[in-house]
Amino acid sequence: MKKFWILLKRELTAITREKTIMFAIMIQFVIASLSTILLTGIMAFYDPSSISQNTNARIRVGLVHESPTPMINYLAENGIRVNMYPDMPAAREAFSSGRLDAVMLIPVARSGVVDMQLILPALDTSQTVVLMMLQEPLKKFENYLRAANGIKVNYANLGGKPGNSYEFLYTLIIPILMLFPALITGSIIIDTISEEFQNKTFETLLASPISISQIFNAKLAAAVFTALGQVVLWVVLLRFNGTIIDNPLMVILMAVMSAAVIAFIAAFTALYFKDRERSQFIYSLILVVVVTGSYFLDLSPVSIISTLASGSGFNNLAALFVYPALLVILGPLFFIFSRRLVYRRN
Amino acid sequence: MRTILTIAKWEVLRLRSRFGGKSRVVILPVILLAIVLSFTIYHQDFSFSKGIYTIGIESGSLIIGDARFKAIVLDQETGRQQLANKKIDLYLYGNTVLMRNDDRSQYAAGSLKKYLENRELNRIAAQYTLDKAFPLRIVISYPDSPELETEGRLAEAFSSDLRSPDTSDAMAEENILPFDQSVNGVSESSENYPSINAAPGETNSGVSEPFTGTSIYDAAVSSQLEKWQTGGQLPEFKAQFTSENEIIIPSLMTPPMPLAQVILAFLYVIPMFFISVFFTSSFTEEKTNRKLVILLSSPVTRLQVIFGKMLPYYIYSLLAITGVTIILGGNVFLALAIFLPVMLFVFAIYLMVALTYRTFKDQTFFSVLALSVITVYLVVPAMFAGVSNLSYASPLTLAVQMFRGESFTLGQYLIGTIPLYLVFFLAMYIGRQVFTEEFLMGFKPLRIKAVEAIYLAINKQHLNYSIFILSILLIPMVFAAQLVAIVIVSNLPVQAILLVLMVVSIVIEEIAKSAGIYALIRFRTIAGLKQIVVLAGLSALGFWAGEKLLVLLAASIGADSGPAAIFLGSGLKGGWMLVVPLVLHFITTLLLSYIASFKVKRAYILGILSGTVAHSIYNFAVLYITGAIR
Numbered sequence: 001m002k003k004f005w006i007l008l009k010r011e012l013t014a015i016t017r018e019k020t021i022m023f024a025i026m027i028q029f030v031i032a033s034l035s036t037i038l039l040t041g042i043m044a045f046y047d048p049s050s051i052s053q054n055t056n057a058r059i060r061v062g063l064v065h066e067s068p069t070p071m072i073n074y075l076a077e078n079g080i081r082v083n084m085y086p087d088m089p090a091a092r093e094a095f096s097s098g099r100l101d102a103v104m105l106i107p108v109a110r111s112g113v114v115d116m117q118l119i120l121p122a123l124d125t126s127q128t129v130v131l132m133m134l135q136e137p138l139k140k141f142e143n144y145l146r147a148a149n150g151i152k153v154n155y156a157n158l159g160g161k162p163g164n165s166y167e168f169l170y171t172l173i174i175p176i177l178m179l180f181p182a183l184i185t186g187s188i189i190i191d192t193i194s195e196e197f198q199n200k201t202f203e204t205l206l207a208s209p210i211s212i213s214q215i216f217n218a219k220l221a222a223a224v225f226t227a228l229g230q231v232v233l234w235v236v237l238l239r240f241n242g243t244i245i246d247n248p249l250m251v252i253l254m255a256v257m258s259a260a261v262i263a264f265i266a267a268f269t270a271l272y273f274k275d276r277e278r279s280q281f282i283y284s285l286i287l288v289v290v291v292t293g294s295y296f297l298d299l300s301p302v303s304i305i306s307t308l309a310s311g312s313g314f315n316n317l318a319a320l321f322v323y324p325a326l327l328v329i330l331g332p333l334f335f336i337f338s339r340r341l342v343y344r345r346n
Numbered sequence: 347m348r349t350i351l352t353i354a355k356w357e358v359l360r361l362r363s364r365f366g367g368k369s370r371v372v373i374l375p376v377i378l379l380a381i382v383l384s385f386t387i388y389h390q391d392f393s394f395s396k397g398i399y400t401i402g403i404e405s406g407s408l409i410i411g412d413a414r415f416k417a418i419v420l421d422q423e424t425g426r427q428q429l430a431n432k433k434i435d436l437y438l439y440g441n442t443v444l445m446r447n448d449d450r451s452q453y454a455a456g457s458l459k460k461y462l463e464n465r466e467l468n469r470i471a472a473q474y475t476l477d478k479a480f481p482l483r484i485v486i487s488y489p490d491s492p493e494l495e496t497e498g499r500l501a502e503a504f505s506s507d508l509r510s511p512d513t514s515d516a517m518a519e520e521n522i523l524p525f526d527q528s529v530n531g532v533s534e535s536s537e538n539y540p541s542i543n544a545a546p547g548e549t550n551s552g553v554s555e556p557f558t559g560t561s562i563y564d565a566a567v568s569s570q571l572e573k574w575q576t577g578g579q580l581p582e583f584k585a586q587f588t589s590e591n592e593i594i595i596p597s598l599m600t601p602p603m604p605l606a607q608v609i610l611a612f613l614y615v616i617p618m619f620f621i622s623v624f625f626t627s628s629f630t631e632e633k634t635n636r637k638l639v640i641l642l643s644s645p646v647t648r649l650q651v652i653f654g655k656m657l658p659y660y661i662y663s664l665l666a667i668t669g670v671t672i673i674l675g676g677n678v679f680l681a682l683a684i685f686l687p688v689m690l691f692v693f694a695i696y697l698m699v700a701l702t703y704r705t706f707k708d709q710t711f712f713s714v715l716a717l718s719v720i721t722v723y724l725v726v727p728a729m730f731a732g733v734s735n736l737s738y739a740s741p742l743t744l745a746v747q748m749f750r751g752e753s754f755t756l757g758q759y760l761i762g763t764i765p766l767y768l769v770f771f772l773a774m775y776i777g778r779q780v781f782t783e784e785f786l787m788g789f790k791p792l793r794i795k796a797v798e799a800i801y802l803a804i805n806k807q808h809l810n811y812s813i814f815i816l817s818i819l820l821i822p823m824v825f826a827a828q829l830v831a832i833v834i835v836s837n838l839p840v841q842a843i844l845l846v847l848m849v850v851s852i853v854i855e856e857i858a859k860s861a862g863i864y865a866l867i868r869f870r871t872i873a874g875l876k877q878i879v880v881l882a883g884l885s886a887l888g889f890w891a892g893e894k895l896l897v898l899l900a901a902s903i904g905a906d907s908g909p910a911a912i913f914l915g916s917g918l919k920g921g922w923m924l925v926v927p928l929v930l931h932f933i934t935t936l937l938l939s940y941i942a943s944f945k946v947k948r949a950y951i952l953g954i955l956s957g958t959v960a961h962s963i964y965n966f967a968v969l970y971i972t973g974a975i976r
Contacts, residue, residue, distance in 0.1 A: 014707070023711035030718045033833045034725065096489055113477045115485060115563065118594070122488045131594075138484065138596035145481035151470055154441055155462040160455025167395040167414065167457065187714075191706035198631060241837070276706050277361075277627040278369055284620065285376045292383040295396075303396060310398060310450070 003210055007218030008225075015188060015226055025230065028180050035173055059133050060099070062091040065106040070144050074137035095119060102130050112149045169243065170310035175302040177238070178251060178309075181230035182259035182301075183287065185223040186266035190279045192219055193270035202342075212342055213335050220263050227259035228252070246311030250320070254308065257323040258301040262287075264330040271341035349646050353654025361624060361658065399454040402428055404439035412461045415454075467597055471571055476564050480571070483563040484594040566593040610745055611724045613674070614685055615692070617666035619717050622696040625659045626709055629700040639783045648781040652774065656693060663689045676749050683759070684744045687766035692720055694773030701780055702795050704787075722833050723826045735900075738762050739825070761899045765822030772819040776803045801865040809872070813862045813881050817888030820858040821896065827854045849962060856938055856957040859885050859931060863939040864950055878939050886931035893927075934961045 015021055060081040063072065075082050083100065085091035091103045105117040118134075120127045143153050196202035205215055231252050235245055245251055265286060270279040294300030299322055365373065396413045402420040403410070410417050420428060425437035429444055435454040437444040443458065445451045470479045570593075632638045641651055664682065667689065671681035695716045703709045728742035737743040741762040747754050779802040780786075790798070804812040831850045835843055863881050866872045872881065938957035942950045 021711075023715045027711070027715050027718050030715075030722060030830060030833060033837055034718070034722055037726065037729075037833055037836050092489070113481050113483070115483050118484050118486050120486055120488055127488075131599075135596065135599055138482070138594075138599075142480070142482040142596045146470070146479070149474075149478045149481055151474055151478060153466055153470065155443075155459060155466060158443055158455060158459040158462065159452075160445065160457075160459050161449070161452040162460075163453030163457040166449070166453040167398055171395040171398055184711075184714075187710045188707060191710050195706050199634060272372075273369065275364065275627075276631070277364055277624050278373075280623055280627070280710075281620065282373060282376060284623075285373075285380050288380040289376065289383060292380070298397070306395075306398060 003214055004218055004221075007210065007214060008222055011192065011218050011222030012225065014192065015222060021226065024181075024184050024226075025233070028177060028230070028234070031180070032173055032177055035168075035176070059101040059130055061134070062094055062100040062103040063106070064088055064091050064103065066108050069106055069141075071104070071106060071137065071141050074140040074144075075134075077140075078133070078136050080133060080137065092119070102134065112145065114145060166310075171302075171306040174238070174243075174245065174251075174309045175305045177234045178231055178255040178305050179258055179301055181227035182255065182262045184230075185227045185259045186262045186283055186287070187280070188223045188226065189219060189263050189266040190270040190283055191276065192223075193267060194274060194276040194279050197274040198276065206342075212339050216267060216335070216338055220260075220267060223263050224256060224259050228256050231255045231259075245309045247308045251305055251308050254301060254305055254320070254323070257327060260327055261323065261330065264327075264334050265290075267334060267338070268341075271338055272344075349650045350654040350657060353641075353646070353651060354657035357628065357655050358658045360628065399436070399457065400434045401454070401458070402434040402437040407438055407440065410438075410458075410461070412457075414457055415461075463597075476567050476571075480567050480595050480597070482596055483567065484596070485563070486592040486594060563593050567595055567598075570595055570598045608725055610749070611721055611728070611742055613670050614667060614688065614745070615717070615721060615724065617670065618663050618689055618692045619713075621659050621662045621666065622692060623713065625656065625693070626696055626700040626713060627706070629655060629697075630704070630706065630709060633700070633786050634704065638786065642781070642783065648778045649774070652697065652777050652781065656697070659693065660689065663693075674749065676745075680748045681745065684741050684748065684763075687763040687770070688724070688741055690770035691766040694770040695720065697773055697777050701777060701786065702792065702799070704789065719826060719830055722830050726829050726833060739765075741766070757899070761896075764899075765825060768819055769822050776800075779803045797861075797865045797868055800861055801869045801871075804862060804866065806871060809866070809881065810884050814884045814888040816862045817859060817885045818892040820861065821889065821892040824854055824858045848965060849958065852958050852961045852965070853954060855889070856934060856954055856961060859889050859935045860938045860942065860953065860957070863935070864942050864953075867939070867943045873943070875940065878943060879936060882936035882939050883932050886928060886935045889935075890928045890931050930961065930964050934964075 058079065058081060060083060061075060062083045062085050063069075063075075064085050064087060065071070072082055072084075083094065085094065085103075088103075088105060091100070091105075094100050095103050101121065103117075103119040107115060107117075120130055143156050146153055196205065206212070235248050235252060238245060266279075266283055269283045269286065273279045273282065291302075294302065297303075299318075301323075304320075397416045398414050400416045400418065401410065402425040403417050404422060404425065405419045418434065420434070420437070422437075422439055425434070425439070426444065428434045429437045429446060429451075432446070432448075432450075435445075435451050436458060438458075443455060445455045473479070629638075632641075638651070642648065646654075664686070667681055667685045668678055671678050696713065699709055699712045699716060703712060724740050724742045727737050727740035728746060730737035730743075738758045738761050741759075744754050744759060744762060776799055780799045782802075785795075785798060785802065788795070788798075800816070804816070828851050831854065832847060835847045835850065838846055860882075863872075863878065863885060866881070867878075872878065934957040937960055938953040940953075941956055942953035944952070946952070
């Protein structure tokens with residue numbers, strides 16, 4: 001046991017030296033932030049109200065129309081200021097002097113079709129923003145016209161909030177943060193094992209009074225410990241950020257079990273090939289297979305973690321037995337085959 | 347050339363021996379399986395959020411074909427009960443949806459609404475004629491005169507956190523709603539308004555379109571409808587509302603999604619990443635077993651060794667680019683032109699990784715970090731494709747345009763790719779200079795290694811030129827670092843973002859300007875204030891010149907947006923503003939370098955601090971004078 005701790009310490013120092021683990025955390029941070037930025041972008045386009053919430057941007061629209069139109073209400077409901085103009089030249093004048101962000105001309109409809117004219121700023125950026133903010137009122141107006149044509153649109157005022165960011169957070173960001181450490185675990189294992197072979201330090205280790213399984217025990221444990229540390233760190237950091245993970249202990253357990261499974265896969269790969277090039281390549285491919293394959297299963301770590309973390313009624317307890325069972329099988333298998341693989345010649 | 351080819355041949359042989367024989371039996375099935383699985387998912391209705399919500403449905407109600415919803419059939423009573431007990435998120439019977447007031451249920455309802463809206467739209471489009479189903483067509487037009495003031499107002503609104511809130515009210519001077527209805531009175535029914543069909547014929551509001559029964563825009567509607575119905579499965583390389591058609595149908599408006607850019611980035615960059623792993627592995631292996639050092643003693647130049655070892659991987663990457671483009675149905679020639687510089691950039695960074703690090707572990711971490719930085723560099727500007735010209739900072743924008751079937755100009759190509767080429771040449775040059783046994787085999791912290799690399803890269807016979815050119819060449823790196831800073835800073839509260847971003851950008855700039863001088867000071871090549879003054883001046887001049895060159899390039903493609911000011915430093919406009927930044931760069935670089943030359947601990951950090959403080963004071967002064975902050 002004492003030997004195990006010494007070896008474990010050796011591996012952990014190797015990981016923390018050169019601040020490599022800092023890089024790992026930074027990578028995850030950059031990935032999470034980039035995803036958040038993308039999300040904010042996507043959100044803004046789906047839910048224009050988030051723009052006005054985030055930026056206090058208010059747009060002002062000039063409206064030219066003949067008869068009373070519900071468009072005025074639709075615009076106002078979405079926080080857009082409306083100025084009325086008797087005719088187009090007056091509105092154009094106000095627009096070119098910069099008092100308006102857009103001009104809308106609503107002609108009287110004939111046979112139920114309205115060809116609205118919309119003047120937008122010439123600049124791409126403002127154009128997109130203005131159009132995004134007008135999207136909701138325009139849709140409402142369209143439904144109003146449909147109703148006038150005798151078409152009933154169901155569910156138009158269902159309510160609810162746009163769930164994009166919620167879904168994104170719990171089904172993408174949190175699983176990424178919880179499982180990325182597992183992927184890194186695999187890479188660490190491959191690197192430390194293939195390094196021992198390629199630098200021929202493994203022979204020295206074998207000559208010392210340490211058994212092969214002790215060496216691998218320590219390597220695997222060090223890598224899984226690192227994953228555990230990162231996962232706990234993320235749960236705490238997310239809490240500070242106001243994101244609450246439900247069932248935190250279960251989520252952490254799930255993430256660590258995934259890391260352990262991946263660690264075994266990586267160790268097998270590295271022992272089989274004994275050089276970094278092939279091991280890393282095959283390992284990445286196996287990951288692609290495992291990740292894409294698990295999409296079809298309700299038991300995939302991603303879906304288990306997202307259901308656990310979002311606190312939705314988790315009723316798939318079988319899932320939590322599959323992974324310990326997998327580990328119980330993989331562990332002994334590994335220690336039976338590792339000795340053989342070490343002495344296998346390529 | 348011959349030597350390079352010989353080295354390249356050896357590299358290929360080495361790789362082939364690795365992947366020959368028995369390992370092929372393992373590798374090929376795994377590759378095949380990966381392809382088959384990815385293909386299957388691609389042809390499924392892919393959804394990240396599979397089964398995140400649970401919805402109770404009365405039997406006989408509609409079937410929900412959205413992967414996000416797990417549906418359970420429940421009778422009304424159990425449904426209501428389970429909804430209250432939070433066992434399910436929504437309950438649906440007939441045309442009614444029941445929800446709770448908590449966030450989760452509300453989000454579920456929001457998502458369900460989106461789904462049902464689309465479903466309704468399909469139904470309406472199938473049931474009714476075009477002009478009945480899509481009665482509103484919007485003709486977009488733009489005024490001839492550029493609306494500078496409008497832009498100014500919007501830009502101002504967006505940076506409103508630096509501004510007092512009452513200014514917007516000052517603009518609200520004129521006639522708001524001389525209309526008899528209460529604006530806030532939400533009225534869902536259409537009874538208050540005159541029936542549209544009954545409206546009289548005359549128009550006197552300046553409408554110029556002649557109306558002849560049906561709308562002349564039916565063709566546009568049907569083509570957009572078709573696009574809308576077929577779209578959504580494949581990545582849509584469309585990022586703006588109004589590209590080719592200037593007619594908008596509200597319910598068919600597809601929001602600009604930056605998703606296509608991300609997918610493109612990954613499709614092209616991931617294969618390069620895979621290939622580069624072989625390169626770094628091979629390089630490091632030969633570094634540790636000293637084969638590289640032996641090669642150095644043979645009659646080949648260092649550059650030949652580097653090129654020779656990289657050449658096979660270049661070719662593999664180019665093949666990968668070609669393959670991806672053919673699969674996606676793009677223009678191979680254009681794709682190669684766009685992604686060649688990206689590839690060179692990727693390999694430049696990986697060459698640096700391979701040269702600097704000795705253990706595989708460090709390499710893995712640094713490679714993945716480099717990969718994420720590259721992704722940020724490519725994806726973040728490209729997100730604005732079709733929204734702002736700023737997006738041309740990333741060549742990915744060009745790729746998006748290529749796949750959309752749009753053309754781009756040479757200027758747009760250059761502004762995205764020149765920085766990448768520059769990084770490549772810089773990396774090759776530094777690679778050549780540091781390719782010595784001492785550097786390759788040395789175990790030193792990253793910071794020291796970086797300083798050493800810069801020191802080795804500087805031509806000691808021509809200190810002045812070297813410092814000047816180094817400053818210019820580091821600008822793309824500064825840009826990349828600033829982009830990553832933006833991504834990281836975006837986690838902060840909105841009020842802090844601009845401030846922190848400005849300070850971080852300044853720190854990055856100051857480090858870039860002083861790196862060469864500091865390396866020289868550290869290796870005691872220069873000493874004394876006089877030499878520092880001269881070099882600081884040249885470094886500032888180089889940085890300033892490069893910066894202005896970028897601004898000119900940006901102006902030539904008509905970059906319009908305010909954010910450019912953040913990237914390119916202050917002083918985009920105005921005559922006197924041209925010289926002041928130069929003076930500023932000189933002063934801060936001089937201050938920094940001088941303090942860094944003190945013989946105290948952490949002199950460089952102290953220098954960076956003082957340079958940053960000086961630069962920040964200047965920036966705030968400019969913002970204050972120009973009225974951006976009060």
